[in-house]
Amino acid sequence: MELGDRKKKILKAIVTDYIETAEPVGSRTIAKKYLTDISPATIRNEMADLEDLGLLEQPHTSAGRIPSDRGYRYYVDQIMEVKYPSPQEIEKIKYMLQIQTINELDKIIKRTTKLLSDITKYTSAVLTPSVRKSSIRSLQLIRVSDYDIVAVVVTDTGIIKNVVIKSPNAVDDAKILKLNNILNDKLSGLTINDIGLTVISDIQSHMREYSEIFSAIISVVYESLKEDDSEIYLEGTTNIFDYPEYDDKDKARRFLSFIEDKKLLTNVFSEDENDFCVSIGCENGNEKIKDCSIVKATYNIADKTVGTIGIIGPKRMDYARVVGILKSISNILNEVFEKTL
Amino acid sequence: MELGDRKKKILKAIVTDYIETAEPVGSRTIAKKYLTDISPATIRNEMADLEDLGLLEQPHTSAGRIPSDRGYRYYVDQIMEVKYPSPQEIEKIKYMLQIQTINELDKIIKRTTKLLSDITKYTSAVLTPSVRKSSIRSLQLIRVSDYDIVAVVVTDTGIIKNVVIKSPNAVDDAKILKLNNILNDKLSGLTINDIGLTVISDIQSHMREYSEIFSAIISVVYESLKEDDSEIYLEGTTNIFDYPEYDDKDKARRFLSFIEDKKLLTNVFSEDENDFCVSIGCENGNEKIKDCSIVKATYNIADKTVGTIGIIGPKRMDYARVVGILKSISNILNEVFEKTL
DNA sequence: GTTAGCACTCATTTATTTTGAGTGCTAACG
DNA sequence: CGTTAGCACTCAAAATAAATGAGTGCTAAC
Structure with missing residues (x-):
């Protein structure tokens, strides 16, 4: 699907703003904060079109628009620019993963998991290498x-x-x-x-x-x-309480029960054909996390893809940042594992 | 503190009812469900006395009474009768813990943890043996x-x-x-x-x-x-959502963040001088879990006390049942570990 | 010592109103 | 023709008000 330039800008504005505020985005907001040279009325027309295309949806008549799964998908694939960590941040991460007296696989992986959730503020999961x-x-x-x-x-x-x-x-x-x-x-x-x-x-x-x-x-x-023996490490499971979409008790519970079931979780985070993957809402196949997104990357030891690192969070996720972080950390891990063996 | 017989009965009724319903208990309820031969007015007088003694408290003027920490303590120490699992249940537990092809310490412990949370419906924690x-x-x-x-x-x-x-x-x-x-x-x-x-x-x-x-x-x-290397296994962390005291998001969050911090958790569940211990509310020393209770027991391998099993849940906990279950399971574990070595 | 009766308290529930952000549509404008 | 100002309309959420009812403490009588 090819979108006009202006439509792209509007979609981008909506996704960006919604990621930031968690509130449906109205035409006035866009005209004020993002596209000051177009009037709200025009934006409304464009938004109606985007809704017809299935990229936006409206929680109710008198609310602004929020991105649909397809809207996020379009944003991730066609619009967003990946935000990589700065060289300083990269150095810091390398430092965190390398310094240690005893060179144990497990410790590096545990530390990576913690690091991931600390940096992203989402829930992180790392699959240990499988025998x-x-x-x-x-x-x-x-x-x-x-x-x-x-x-x-x-x-x-x-x-x-x-x-x-x-x-x-x-x-x-x-x-x-x-x-x-x-x-x-x-x-x-x-x-x-x-x-x-x-x-x-x-x-x-x-x-x-x-x-x-x-x-x-x-x-x-x-x-x-x-037997499939790869374990899964989790960190930042309570981070979801920072996101208003989980104010609802049942939502939080559904998420956390999913997280608690190591079988389901391992399944979702296991590697697939790709070495990098973003999966949004319904795309990840499981009813229980249909309003979550998952971003995951693989890592190698001895030139073999042995495990995955990833994060899971609300669909309203800072994809640009998370993708950058995961790609960087997976690279760093590969480097680290090259040296330690 | 020595309590009159009727006061004991009333305290017992209040604790029992509150554990069951999570609602403050009023004098009418007690007169109807527990002590049918006394009038509500008399019960009110007794309750006022119990409150003066610090065993009960009132959320607000027009509500019933709930047990205070000291009230629970008195109930646990002086009133309750431990409810042990039935012989059939004991057999079932033994069966669950013994049947396995590979006799691995880890697997028994993991299974124990799961079993504990499944049976009690609270959150269970088991500390693995320390080297x-x-x-x-x-x-x-x-x-x-x-x-x-x-x-x-x-x-x-x-x-x-x-x-x-x-x-x-x-x-x-x-x-x-x-x-x-x-x-x-x-x-x-x-x-x-x-x-x-x-x-x-x-x-x-x-x-x-x-x-x-x-x-x-x-x-x-x-x-x-x-280095202190004993790991901690957790199960049933989302069970707390079954208890209305955690309807409040912040309460749930506080509990779950505590649970997520393995250091704190290990601390709380480490063995102390006793091989069995109930700790109620403020007694467990940590502000974050001041409205939780913890029940824990130790287990032995090769005649040495090497680890603990326990559960953590709301103060309004079915102490009689939980104590019985924990004592039984810790015994069974000791038996199992005698045989497998 | 026990209990019926009654006035009083106060959280919770339910109903009602107000507010305001946002839309779609129409008509005018360059 | 695309763009935009204007306006009536919608509807969730917030604020306000009223009704309900469970429970208490106190007093006086049994």
């Missing part, structure tokens, strides 16, 4: 007692995962050492998906003597790695 | 690359903790093996607090050749174990 896309760098068995083994898997993406295994028969250090060598030898470098029947039977052939204990180990480890 | 009170059962170093080591610590309380270490100089498998043996030998059985200068220098004397790498390891591991 499934990573390949195994090292698999180590630790003997804890005669019948208790802990398997520790370290991936090329820096994830460390522990699996507790009850052994069917007693194990000693020698056995563990042998099992360790074989498993490590056969599994390192493989992704979870690579581990199939052929690999397993190959290992099994090297393990005639331990077949029982081996199958206990492999099944538990395999199950544990296969 | 600090545990002793080391096994410490294993894993070589990930020339300069990357992961230390895995398994405690007698079933905690598994990973620490990433950047080695100052390259390590090979032989070195790791040797370090492993020495560390394991010297550290297992010790608690974190046991690890002091003497132990460290003792190990150091066995490690002349690796002194540099050793100090890298010991400092990072020690730091990591020393």
Whole structure:
């Protein structure tokens, strides 16, 4: 849909003003604050057109206009100019994400989540890397007692995962050492998906003597790695109280219950085909957050896209700013994760 | 303070009714629903006395009475009879906490948290075991690359903790093996607090050749174990919307911001001298939750008190039921953790 | 000591009015 | 023809007023 120049300006004015004030925008406001050389009457005519096109809507007859989902979409795609953080701000963010004594993946991710909500003032969510896309760098068995083994898997993406295994028969250090060598030898470098029947039977052939204990180990480890294990970190969940659209108790509740359900949330924030995505209102498919917008970006470790960072907030969201921030932070994260590995 | 029998009955009636209805309780209601053989006028006289004693208060002149903090306290300490779950319910809870393919500490705790909020309909919080009170059962170093080591610590309380270490100089498998043996030998059985200068220098004397790498390891591991690392799990945070006292946006917000701050929350739910504790309104010390009550109990692993389970909700809380549930679940948890180790 | 009776209080509910921001339409203007 | 001033009309929200009713404290009688 191609809009005339003036219509674009008016749509932009309405979206901008509505984002700022949360009040429906009237023709007089636009004529005074944004387009001083056109009269309210003319603006009214244009607004009527924009409403016919489905880009604006009117809460009730005697109110101003607010953008519709499609209106926001048009604004995001065709009108807005992304506002990136200033170089100083970028430096500050880098600083916040790099300084730390212990270089733990988890800590960087937690800190990123907090940072995101602090800067944007919306609710932020970060998905931790999933084991499934990573390949195994090292698999180590630790003997804890005669019948208790802990398997520790370290991936090329820096994830460390522990699996507790009850052994069917007693194990000693020698056995563990042998099992360790074989498993490590056969599994390192493989992704979870690579581990199939052929690999397993190959290992099994090297393990005639331990077949029982081996199958206990492999099944538990395999199950544990296969399950979708990426966690989600959340920050700034109470930020929504700053936005008048959530003055209504039920609205706030609906939002927060959605947020509380980690399954739903993970679903919404999981990566899709794009490495960057803005989804507005009904676009995000879930009835419960049909008046929210979500902006998300992916991040990489070891050149693999392993997780996403994002924010969720009211549709009346400062898209230009949020998009700039998310793009920048996802870039910075990629840099950080390049260095720390 | 010793109360007459009738006063006790009236206080009990008021607390019971207020817990149920959230409405100030008037003399007529009591005469009709609870003490049918006394007239409202008499009850009014008694209520005036109870108010003088500081056990009741009146929101405004023409309203009924509600219990004060002290009133609740008297009710909890002197009047209420704990309502324990039925044997069937107990069995159900046991079932929920025991059935699982992989016996992971984390999963049991997560499930407990969910269970608690589901049953009580309040917000539940569970503190995971802290490494600090545990002793080391096994410490294993894993070589990930020339300069990357992961230390895995398994405690007698079933905690598994990973620490990433950047080695100052390259390590090979032989070195790791040797370090492993020495560390394991010297550290297992010790608690974190046991690890002091003497132990460290003792190990150091066995490690002349690796002194540099050793100090890298010991400092990072020690730091990591020393820090207070118990996490807190939360469930049912949106349950508060079911209670009319949180109809007010600001009240809800205050509660939820408190809940969001893991530091504050951990503080409130950490164990104190008692293994069971009810804290009402102002008693819990924090201005932000002065109209909440907290009930918490501890749980043990390997005969050590390692964490707490609890719920937080409005002062108008069904204490008798919540206390019964928490006591039961903490017992069940202790049983479960006895078996799984 | 207990209770019926009554005047009084005050939050809550319901109804009514006022206000004002905003619109659409018409007619005039350049 | 596009633009704009003018005006009647709409309707949510705010302000005001009145009605309701649950509950109290006090007094006097049982």
